[in-house]
Amino acid sequence: MTPKINIDSLQVIYPGRGRNMPVEALAGVSLAIADGELVCVVGPSGCGKTTLLRILADLEQPTTGQAIIAPDESNRPLKGMVFQGAGLFPWMTVAQNVAYGLQLRGVAPRERLTRAQHWITTMGLERFAQSYPAQLSGGMQQRAGLARAFTYDPQVLLMDEPFGALDAQTRLILQATLLDLWEQARKTVVFVTHSIEEALTLGDRVVLMSARPGRILHEVMVPFARPRDPITLRTDPRFSALFAEVWGVLRAEVEHSRTAELEMAP
Ligand SMILES: Nc1ncnc2c1ncn2[C@@H]1O[C@H](COP(=O)(O)OP(=O)(O)OP(=O)(O)O)[C@@H](O)[C@H]1O
Ligand SMILES: [Mg+2]
Structure with a gap:
């Protein structure tokens, strides 16, 4: 089967x-990602x-090698990006922000509204649809950012530490929310995070x-059945075993690079 994303000797x-x-x-990064797969990248x-992610989003060009996203037959946009911090336009309401991508795509106002409404409701933001971003908490802003990404409905969603700036509780809640959204949409997602726990909670596969x-x-296949619950997962002994496996490799890598830096210092 042709992968949805093929990164070759990048x-x-x-x-x-x-x-x-x-x-x-x-x-020399090579990685193939299947259609509908959620891959977490830790490093x-x-x-x-x-x-x-910027290469995949076409915001940067490779020096050598390539990264290709195979389009499907639909007219959905190929890729959308969610960054750390929700990146909402402060002068637009939540509803306008969420519908903005569809406006760019020339979707008619009525359909824009219906589709935006669906994801706003899924995110529990219906009471804030007419509020401005500054009137929302950080977690709510990030939820609006997710609603915007899922309303835009790209074939591939590129997420760069979207929950990195949030407190631990909000982060857990948003992980559960993203899992719910993903169950509904089953998109191809590349999710970058510093957190091994987050990667194991969300991913089908974790790439280190x-x-x-x-x-x-290093790569690990994440064996947990879906739908998943972030809290229950943490009590699974396989979770701690995988955590130890990934952390073992990451720790050795960080220590190795520290030593190399110290040796290079004048
Ligand atoms: N536009 C640029 N010009 C020059 N160097 C850059 C540019 N963007 C990134 N870099 C460098 O490339 C390296 C990789 O940066 P990148 O932002 O991709 O890392 P990252 O893994 O996302 O880091 P973090 O975990 O801190 O977000 C870094 O050394 C960075 O300083
Ligand atoms: Mg980064």
Whole structure:
């Protein structure tokens, strides 16, 4: 079967400017992601996770190699991105923000409203549809950001630490929410996170990257049945075993790169 996303020997070097040396962000990343798969990417800070998503979003060009998203027959947009912080327009209401992507796509106002309403309600934000982002808490803003992404309905959703800035409780609740949304839509998702727990909670597969330049170090298939509940999952002994496996590899990598940095220091 053709993968939905095919990343092949991807290398990204940011050119140096002035006295800054060129930076190799990714070195030979290859990864195939199936249609409808939710893949979580974990790796040390600065290892090129955002770069990988920006390549997939066409915001950056590879130096060598390629990353291809195979379009389906529908007229749905190919990809949509959700960043850390909801990125809502402060001058638009929640409803306007959520429907904005459909407006860009030229969807008629009535249909825009119906579709936006569905995801606003799913997110429990119906009472805030006419509020402005500044009137919402951080968690509610992030929920509005999710409603916007699912209303836009891209074939592939690229998520860059979308819950990174939230407190632990809100984060757990939003993980459960994302799991619900994903059950409804079964989209292909690439989800970047620093949290191994979050990756194991959400992903079908967890891909672990090395310190910069990012390569793929390790992969685990996540065995938990869906629908999943983030709290129950944490009591499953397989959860702690997988956590230990991923953390073991990540810790060795972080320590190794620290030592290398210290040795290079003048
Ligand atoms: N536009 C750019 N120009 C030059 N270097 C860049 C640029 N964007 C990123 N980098 C460098 O490339 C490397 C990878 O950055 P990237 O943002 O992809 O990492 P990351 O894994 O997302 O990090 P974090 O976990 O902190 O978000 C870093 O060393 C960063 O400084
Ligand atoms: Mg990043």
